[in-house]
Each structure stands twice: as C-alpha cells, then as structure tokens.
Amino acid sequence: MIDINKLEKILPGVLKPARYVGGELGEVHKKTGADTMRFALCFPDVYEVAMSHMGSAILYHVVNQMDGVYAERAYCPWPDMEEAMRKAGIPLYSLETKTPLSVFDMLGFNLSYEMCYTNVLAMLDLAGLPLRAVERTDEMPLIIGGGGCTYNPEPVADFFDLFVIGEGEEALPELIELYKKTKEDGRGAFLKQAAGIDGVYVPSLYGISYTEDGTVAQMDARQGAPDVVSKRIVRDFENSAFPTSPIVPYLGVVHDRVTVELMRGCTRGCRFCQAGYIYRPIRQRSAEKLMAQAKQSIKNTGHEEVSLASLSTGDYSEIARLVCELSDDFEGSGVSLAVPSLRVDSYAGEYAERLKAVRNTGLTLAPEAGTQRLRDIINKNISDNDIYGAVGEAFASGTNGVKLYFMMGLPGETMDDLQGIADMAARMRELYYEVPKEKRRGGLRLTVSAACFVPKPHTPFQWAAQDDVDTLREKQQFLGEKLAKIKGVKYNLHDARLSMLEAVFARGDRRLSAVVEAAYENGCRFDSWKETFVFSRWEKAFEATGVDPVFYASRKRDKGETLPWDMISSGVNKAYLWKENEAAAKQAATPDCRESCTGCGMKKAGLCV
Amino acid sequence: MRIGLEFAKTGMVKYISHLDLQRAFSRAIRRSGLPVRLSQGFNPHYVVSFASALALGVESECECVEMALSEEMDATDFLRRIAPALPPGIEARRAMRLKDGGHKLMAAMRETEYRIDLRNMDMDEINRAVCDIMNEDEISATKHAKGKDKTFNMREMILDMKVSGDALVMRLAAGPSGSLKPDFVIEEIRRRAGGFDYSAVRTGLFAHSAGQAAGLLETCGG
Numbered sequence: 142m143i144d145i146n147k148l149e150k151i152l153p154g155v156l157k158p159a160r161y162v163g164g165e166l167g168e169v170h171k172k173t174g175a176d177t178m179r180f181a182l183c184f185p186d187v188y189e190v191a192m193s194h195m196g197s198a199i200l201y202h203v204v205n206q207m208d209g210v211y212a213e214r215a216y217c218p219w220p221d222m223e224e225a226m227r228k229a230g231i232p233l234y235s236l237e238t239k240t241p242l243s244v245f246d247m248l249g250f251n252l253s254y255e256m257c258y259t260n261v262l263a264m265l266d267l268a269g270l271p272l273r274a275v276e277r278t279d280e281m282p283l284i285i286g287g288g289g290c291t292y293n294p295e296p297v298a299d300f301f302d303l304f305v306i307g308e309g310e311e312a313l314p315e316l317i318e319l320y321k322k323t324k325e326d327g328r329g330a331f332l333k334q335a336a337g338i339d340g341v342y343v344p345s346l347y348g349i350s351y352t353e354d355g356t357v358a359q360m361d362a363r364q365g366a367p368d369v370v371s372k373r374i375v376r377d378f379e380n381s382a383f384p385t386s387p388i389v390p391y392l393g394v395v396h397d398r399v400t401v402e403l404m405r406g407c408t409r410g411c412r413f414c415q416a417g418y419i420y421r422p423i424r425q426r427s428a429e430k431l432m433a434q435a436k437q438s439i440k441n442t443g444h445e446e447v448s449l450a451s452l453s454t455g456d457y458s459e460i461a462r463l464v465c466e467l468s469d470d471f472e473g474s475g476v477s478l479a480v481p482s483l484r485v486d487s488y489a490g491e492y493a494e495r496l497k498a499v500r501n502t503g504l505t506l507a508p509e510a511g512t513q514r515l516r517d518i519i520n521k522n523i524s525d526n527d528i529y530g531a532v533g534e535a536f537a538s539g540t541n542g543v544k545l546y547f548m549m550g551l552p553g554e555t556m557d558d559l560q561g562i563a564d565m566a567a568r569m570r571e572l573y574y575e576v577p578k579e580k581r582r583g584g585l586r587l588t589v590s591a592a593c594f595v596p597k598p599h600t601p602f603q604w605a606a607q608d609d610v611d612t613l614r615e616k617q618q619f620l621g622e623k624l625a626k627i628k629g630v631k632y633n634l635h636d637a638r639l640s641m642l643e644a645v646f647a648r649g650d651r652r653l654s655a656v657v658e659a660a661y662e663n664g665c666r667f668d669s670w671k672e673t674f675v676f677s678r679w680e681k682a683f684e685a686t687g688v689d690p691v692f693y694a695s696r697k698r699d700k701g702e703t704l705p706w707d708m709i710s711s712g713v714n715k716a717y718l719w720k721e722n723e724a725a726a727k728q729a730a731t732p733d734c735r736e737s738c739t740g741c742g743m744k745k746a747g748l749c750v
Numbered sequence: 751m752r753i754g755l756e757f758a759k760t761g762m763v764k765y766i767s768h769l770d771l772q773r774a775f776s777r778a779i780r781r782s783g784l785p786v787r788l789s790q791g792f793n794p795h796y797v798v799s800f801a802s803a804l805a806l807g808v809e810s811e812c813e814c815v816e817m818a819l820s821e822e823m824d825a826t827d828f829l830r831r832i833a834p835a836l837p838p839g840i841e842a843r844r845a846m847r848l849k850d851g852g853h854k855l856m857a858a859m860r861e862t863e864y865r866i867d868l869r870n871m872d873m874d875e876i877n878r879a880v881c882d883i884m885n886e887d888e889i890s891a892t893k894h895a896k897g898k899d900k901t902f903n904m905r906e907m908i909l910d911m912k913v914s915g916d917a918l919v920m921r922l923a924a925g926p927s928g929s930l931k932p933d934f935v936i937e938e939i940r941r942r943a944g945g946f947d948y949s950a951v952r953t954g955l956f957a958h959s960a961g962q963a964a965g966l967l968e969t970c971g972g
Contacts, residue, residue, distance in 0.1 A: 149949075150947065152807070153806075153807045158765040158806070158807070159766045159767070161765075162762040163762070164761070164762045164838050165837065166777075166837040166838060168838075389777060389837065391763070391773070391774055391837070392766070392770055393769070393770070393773065397773075439780070440781065442777065442781070443776070443777030443778060443779070443781040444780075445776065445777075445780070445795070473788070474788075475788045475795060476780075477793075
C-alpha cells in the first residue's frame with residue numbers, strides 16, 4: 142500500500158481530489174492472499190471519462206466474479222496530480238486498496254481512442270514500469286490491451302505484451318485462468334500459450350518487415366502464433382454478464398446514469414463507420430431482460446436516468462414498447478429515459494412523445510453529409526425527406542433545439558457538399574419559423590458540428606487518403622462563412638491537426654511506437670483534451686524519429702498493399718471492404734443486412750449469429 | 751412533513767464536494783424508497799436542503815440536512831431506512847421531525863464548531879498566536895467571489911477559539927449573514943506561528959435560541 146499520509150498531503154492541492162480516492166458505493170472489496178491474482182483495469186483518461194465507460198464496468202464485474210482474482214481500477218491522473226505524485230514520490234496506485242500498480246499481476250488497458258496513447262505511457266511510467274515490453278522483467282505486471290483501437294494495435298505494439306481483440310467478457314477470464322496455471326513457467330511460455338487463445342494477439346510473436354517504399358512487406362507469425370487473429374464475440378448476448386450493481390461515483394461523471402445495452406453491432410453498413418464493421422454481428426437483448434436490468438440497476442444505484450444504449454437504438458425491434466413500458470414504470474419516481482443514437486429514419490413519433498414527457502433534450506441528428514450524392518457515397522441511407530420529416534415533427538411538438546452532426550473531408554466530397562450543409566441548416570430555420578408562433582418555444586437553437594473525417598481500419602475507406610490539414614482548414618473556413626449568413630447557428634468544428642494525428646495512429650504501423658514515446662517525453666498528455674493538446678510537441682516527435690505523418694494520414698493505399706492490421710480479422714473480409722469501396726465510388730447503395738445478407742464474410746468466419 | 755437528519759462524513763469521502771454530496775443523497779433516497787417529495791417540472795428532483803456546505807477536505811461529525819416527506823412518518827423509522835442506503839463514509843446519526851412552517855435549517859444556522867488536529871507542532875506557539883488573534887479587534891481577510899475580491903473583518907466572525915491538547919477548537923459565525931471557513935483562520939495562524947500539517951473536523955452546527963447557541967436540530971425540531 143502507498144503512504145496514505147503522503148497522499149493526504151497532496152490531495153487538498155489538486156483539482157477534484159475525489160478522482161483519486163475510490164471508496165464509492167459498489168466498489169468491490171475482496172480478501173487477498175499471496176496467491177490472489179491481482180488485476181488492474183486501467184483506463185488512460187481521467188476518472189470522469191473512465192467511469193463512464195461501460196465495457197470497463199462489465200469487465201470489472203466479470204473478473205471480480207472469478208475466484209482467486211481481484212480486479213481493481215486505476216486511471217490517468219490529471220497533469221496537476223501527476224506532478225504532485227512525482228514530487229511526493231507516490232507511484233500510480235489502485236483506487237480500491239491503494240496498492241502500487243507495479244505489484245499487480247496484470248494491467249489491462251482500455252484503448253478506445255487513438256489520442257489516449259501518451260496517457261498509457263504516463264500511467265506505465267508513474268507505476269515505475271519500463272515503457273517497452275522487451276525491457277520489462279518477469280516480476281513486473283503483464284501489460285495487456287483491449288478495446289476499439291486494438292483492431293489496429295500496431296502503433297502501440299512495442300508497449301504491450303498482448304492484446305485481446307474483440308469482446309472481452311469471455312476471453313479475459315480464459316486469459317487469466319491460463320496465467321494462473323502457467324505463472325511459474327515465465328513470461329515467454331505464457332505468451333506463447335496465450336497466443337493460442339482465440340482473439341489474443343501477441344505482437345512480439347510477429348516479425349514485421351517493410352519494403353523500400355515504406356509499406357509493410359511481410360508479417361511472420363512465429364512460435365505457432367496464428368497468421369490471422371480473429372476477434373472474439375459473445376454469442377449468447379441475451380445472457381451475457383451485465384452488472385446491475387455498478388459503482389456509483391460521487392463525482393459527476395460524463396455518463397452519470399444507468400446504461401442498459403440493447404444491442405451490439407449495427408447492420409446499416411455506413412462506410413465511414415468503424416463501429417459498424419468491427420462490432421458485427423447484430424445481437425439484441427429481449428425487452429423483458431432489459432426492463433428487469435434497468436429496474437434492478439435503478440434500485441441498486443439510485444440513479445436518476447436510464448440510457449438505452451446501442452449503436453443505433455431506433456433499430457431495436459421493440460424500442461417503442463421498451464420506452465413506453467419503462468417510462469410507465471418510472472412514472473413519478475423522478476427517473477428519466479435517455480435514448481441516444483437515434484437515426485433520423487427511425488425517429489418515431491409515438492415514443493418520441495414519451496421521451497419528451499420525461500426530459501426535453503432537443504433533437505440530435507447525424508446526417509453526416511450535406512447532399513444526397515455524398516450520403517450515397519458513404520451509404521448513409523437516409524433522405525432529405527427523412528431528415529426534414531423528423532425535424533418538422535419535432536418542431537411541431539414543441540422542440541426548439543436541434544443538433545446536426547456532419548463530417549467534412551469524406552471521400553468524393555466537393556465544395557457543393559459543404560454548401561449542402563449550409564443549405565440544410567437554412568432549411569431547418571425556415572421549417573422552425575413555419576410553426577405557428579404560439580406553438581414555438583422561444584428562438585431556434587441550431588447547432589452544426591462538423592468533424593474532420595478520419596479513415597479507419599476495417600472499413601471500406603481504409604484505403605482512402607485523408608484531406609491534408611490545409612485543405613481541411615479551407616473547408617472549415619468555407620463552411621463557417623456560409624453558416625455565418627444564417628442567423629442563430631452555432632458552428633462547432635474539430636482541430637484539423639488532431640484529426641490528422643488520429644488518422645496517423647488509426648492506420649499506422651509499429652514504427653509509430655517511437656513517435657508515441659517521443660511525444661510522451663516531450664510532455665504530451667491528454668491529447669484529446671483541448672486544454673492540454675500541444676501540437677508542436679507532436680511535430681517535434683515526428684521530426685526526432687524521422688517519421689512522416691503524411692505517409693500515414695494522407696496517402697491513398699493501393700488495393701494490393703499489405704495493411705499493418707492485416708493480421709487482425711474483424712470477421713468482415715478485405716475483399717468485401719474493397720467491393721464496398723468500389724460501390725462508394727459508384728454511389729451504389731448497400732442495403733441493411735437484415736433485409737438480405739450482403740456477404741461481408743462474418744458468416745464464412747462462423748461469427749454471424 | 752419535514753424531517754431533519756444528522757450525519758457524519760468521515761474518511762476519504764471528505765474529498766467530495768457539496769455538489770457531489772447533494773447528488774449522493776438524492777441517489778441514497780431513491781435506493782431507500784423513502785417518500786421524499788419530488789419537485790415539479792422537467793427535471794424533478796428530491797426536495798432536500800442542507801444546513802451548511804462543508805468545505806472540501808474537512809470531515810464532519812454533525813452535518814444536517816432536511817427533507818420534505820409526502821407522508822407522515824416516525825423519525826426512528828426514517829433513520830432506520832435511510833441509514834443502510836447511504837454510501838460509504840456517510841453515516842446517519844439521528845433524525846428528528848422538524849416544526850411545520852418553521853425556519854429552514856439553513857436559515858436557522860448561526861455558528862459552526864471545528865476541531866483542528868495539528869501534527870508535529872509546538873502547541874505553545876500555536877497558543878500564543880491564538881491568544882493574539884483573540885485579543886485583536888480587526889483582522890482583515892480577502893475572499894474571492896463572483897470574479898471580485900472582497901475584503902472583510904475576519905476577526906468578528908471568530909466567536910471563540912482555544913487550544914485543547916494537540917487540537918485547536920474554534921467557533922465560527924455561519925448562516926444567512928455570512929459564514930467563515932476554517933481555512934481562513936488556519937492560514938492566519940500559520941502566518942503567525944509557521945506552517946503545520948492538520949486535519950479539520952466539523953463538530954457542531956448551532957442555531958440561536960434566546961440569544962444562546964443551541965443545537966440546530968433541537969432548535970428546529972418539534
């Protein structure tokens with residue numbers, strides 16, 4: 142255990158000390174002995190973000206149900222706390238028992254977004270561990286990674302002992318059992334056997350060579366490791382683990398509510414959306430199960446809100462019934478329902494009314510692109526009629542807030558498509574003022590957010606070039622000028638440089654580990670936070686390592702190129718993705734695969750359920 | 751009916767803010783299933799009101815909160831049901847029915863008492879500083895609120911202060927006409943006697959009854 146007196150000395154001087162003390166309702170306490178396997182769920186962001194992550198809550202529950210294993214939590218301290226800890230000589234510790242992370246058996250990092258990588262290094266360093274796997278000894282904890290970014294783990298391959306690809310509820314316990322059995326045989330023996338578990342990728346067992354033009358030449362799987370690692374999925378989603386007594390944070394966290402998971406996967410096939418490919422196949426829980434989970438969770442936690450979560454909640458087959466019955470159940474108890482991720486074409490009036498009755502949050506839509514042509518390219522199969530229909534309906538029923546989400550820099554985009562975004566905003570304004578004055582609730586609150594498109598691995602756009610930073614900035618300025626002519630529109634945009642870095646690390650190879658390390662040494666932390674992002678530190682890191690970010694972000698790949706993540710399979714095969722890439726160029730629609738199988742490869746891989 | 755609850759906030763939970771505490775109570779109430787009244791409107795919340803905000807990092811043996819119940823209930827039953835629903839570090843001490851139509855706890859607040867446990871400090875030196883402070887009429891301090899610095903006489907808000915063993919016990923003005931946080935006083939002592947480590951505990955909340963300090967819950971109860 143760390144020196145609590147030392148900790149108490151620094152806590153009054155840092156922002157939100159409650160981030161660093163644990164002790165919340167629902168925190169798991171276990172008796173530990175010499176043979177207890179100690180696991181730390183590490184999330185490379187602040188407490189409020191980490192505690193909002195559902196996957197971590199599920200794994201905390203699953204691992205703590207195992208005998209002889211104790212899972213605790215550790216998050217990335219904000220820079221003020223990092224500095225205070227270093228000054229006081231306090232190593233990174235677990236929230237539950239304040240145990241230094243260096244004495245744990247295994248640290249499991251969630252990698253949800255690329256820009257958390259320097260935080261992973263900060264956490265390893267604060268734990269007193271060497272950053273690179275080759276420099277760590279058998280006495281030190283194993284460092285493992287999971288989450289969306291592990292579909293291309295190469296940019297951080299040097300720091301990790303292994304990655305679990307796909308859903309971890311079943312794979313992680315298997316890995317822990319193997320560790321317990323083979324602990325005495327040493328790290329090398331464990332890793333070799335771990336590579337035999339489905340979904341486990343051990344980067345040190347793969348030799349990567351490069352061609353003269355900088356692309357990957359070959360990937361050699363050694364010591365019996367599989368040539369291709371296929372992701373894991375939970376087949377029986379209905380009955381898979383779900384924590385109804387999750388930790389209830391004292392601090393206000395980002396998603397401060399009970400979340401029930403309606404579905405996994407999405408069948409729409411939007412071509413830019415990585416989640417739509419890597420989380421296939423679609424699986425859903427029964428309404429009965431969800432209602433029981435929601436009610437039990439509210440009873441156990443006392444939360445004031447239940448979120449019905451999935452990638453596309455309107456696609457849930459019993460959404461209307463679920464919303465109506467749950468809102469009846471919670472009537473008068475001060476508990477409200479939140480339904481995120483509603484698609485425009487599934488925004489149904491019948492239950493929209495019920496949601497408004499509990500909490501009016503306005504309407505959020507993601508048309509993604511400003512014209513039908515570009516929406517056809519990206520396979521976002523919604524029409525102008527769908528969009529204006531939903532908005533008109535919402536305005537008529539008293540909504541005055543609309544948030545619109547777009548991307549700029551999509552493959553095939555022209556200035557006309559950006560003009561289309563402005564036109565759409567103007568049309569929304571007209572629609573609002575067509576509603577009789579007595580039915581309106583004040584002025585229109587219209588927000589247009591335009592993110593910069595980041596091509597992602599395992600999508601049809603994985604070969605595409607990202608617009609360079611200058612082009613993105615020109616486009617941002619163009620759209621800004623158009624929107625400025627429409628009264629009352631709020632325009633949000635992303636830092637193009639950050640999007641460029643995301644593109645680099647989304648599709649990078651192993652040589653980027655050196656860049657991450659150099660950026661960390663330059664002081665990069667919390668790169669996804671506006672207040673802590675310093676681009677010049679990244680520029681210096683690229684210079685010092687001789688790595689050209691343009692090669693990764695804005696280079697169009699050939700069909701035949703070996704991609705750095707080709708040893709990882711999401712179940713959707715490369716040939717299908719290429720076919721979709723070509724369909725995009727032809728603006729050809731691909732239907733929802735629930736209508737008819739589109740042959741993505743999941744069935745062939747034995748993963749479609 | 752109105753009910754008042756006294757609770758302790760001890761251990762690491764002292765690092766949660768007043769806002770966090772309000773949220774924690776709202777969740778504890780929902781878990782308990784007690785008939786606490788909900789406000790009307792788009793975002794209904796429980797009608798709960800704390801007597802006095804406690805500073806971050808300070809423990810307490812005697813925080814008070816009042817709630818409006820939608821049905822009649824025995825204070826003992828209330829205590830029995832709220833106690834197990836409270837989160838770790840927050841411990842229900844006692845509950846009391848409050849006078850119908852009486853002052854809110856917050857409005858009745860007049861004084862707070864703190865015990866400051868000092869570590870590795872020459873208590874004679876502390877005692878000298880305390881005596882000096884108590885013999886002065888004016889000690890000015892500056893607080894920062896709403897983007898402005900405001901200077902005030904801190905001394906008139908220190909009602910009493912003395913050294914007791916290795917601790918410092920102070921009575922400070924609190925309530926609608928202004929509250930003094932103990933860190934102002936501690937800073938002043940540090941300025942005079944040198945730096946020291948300490949931990950602070952709130953040990954009493956008081957109303958005034960017939961010009962005398964009296965227990966807050968007792969004064970408002972009945």
